[in-house]
Amino acid sequence: MNEPTSENPTSAKVETETQGTVDPLANDEPRRFFMKAVIAIGAGAVAVLTPLIAGVLFFLDPLLRRGKDGGDDEFIKLETTVDALPADGTPQRVTVFADRVDAWNKFLHQQIGSVYVRKIGDQVIVFNATCPHLGCGVDYRPTTQDFFCPCHTSAFDLDGQKKNDIPPRAMDVLEAEIRNKTEIWVHYQDFRAATEEKIPV
Numbered sequence: 001m002n003e004p005t006s007e008n009p010t011s012a013k014v015e016t017e018t019q020g021t022v023d024p025l026a027n028d029e030p031r032r033f034f035m036k037a038v039i040a041i042g043a044g045a046v047a048v049l050t051p052l053i054a055g056v057l058f059f060l061d062p063l064l065r066r067g068k069d070g071g072d073d074e075f076i077k078l079e080t081t082v083d084a085l086p087a088d089g090t091p092q093r094v095t096v097f098a099d100r101v102d103a104w105n106k107f108l109h110q111q112i113g114s115v116y117v118r119k120i121g122d123q124v125i126v127f128n129a130t131c132p133h134l135g136c137g138v139d140y141r142p143t144t145q146d147f148f149c150p151c152h153t154s155a156f157d158l159d160g161q162k163k164n165d166i167p168p169r170a171m172d173v174l175e176a177e178i179r180n181k182t183e184i185w186v187h188y189q190d191f192r193a194a195t196e197e198k199i200p201v
């Protein structure tokens with residue numbers, strides 16, 4: 001039997017009449033075991049999930065960046081303005097640039113195509129400059145005020161409509177918006193050649 005003495009006033013042993021000697025720390029054992037288990041499981045989960053989440057984010061990164069590069073609405077601002085276009089509707093050829101993501105690489109300000117832009121009143125109309133016949137570049141002919149493709153002589157009027165039966169369809173009109181009064185934004189798309197239907201590629 002351990003008696004608390006003046007030499008050992010903090011003795012851990014307590015004696016009772018009915019239960020004998022009791023160690024007060026013995027009741028903490030299950031709780032300590034539980035806490036150790038929780039900590040071990042938590043540490044294991046962090047160790048496993050951290051690289052797993054990092055791997056998933058790394059895999060998705062190009063997809064996420066592609067979404068950002070395309071903007072929230074996929075429109076691209078042209079490097080011209082409404083004010084810079086001829087008021088008489090003469091078409092202006094404009095190169096389209098955009099940032100591109102190829103696998104895990106990002107390429108800034110890459111040429112992705114060309115368009116013709118016409119100002120008609122306070123609106124603009126934008127044509128893809130690629131010939132719908134077989135994909136050559138269409139020229140604007142000031143002398144005849146029309147569009148002409150030198151590859152197989154497709155011709156189109158200023159509204160992009162066919163002037164002969166060589167091309168399968170009219171020139172491809174692109175969605176365009178005027179923003180901030182003078183900026184021209186276009187939803188640039190290429191379309192399948194040699195089809196009557198306008199099919200995005």
Ligand code: FES
Nearest residue numbers: 131133134149152
């Ligand atoms: S590609 Fe233009 S006419 Fe054939």
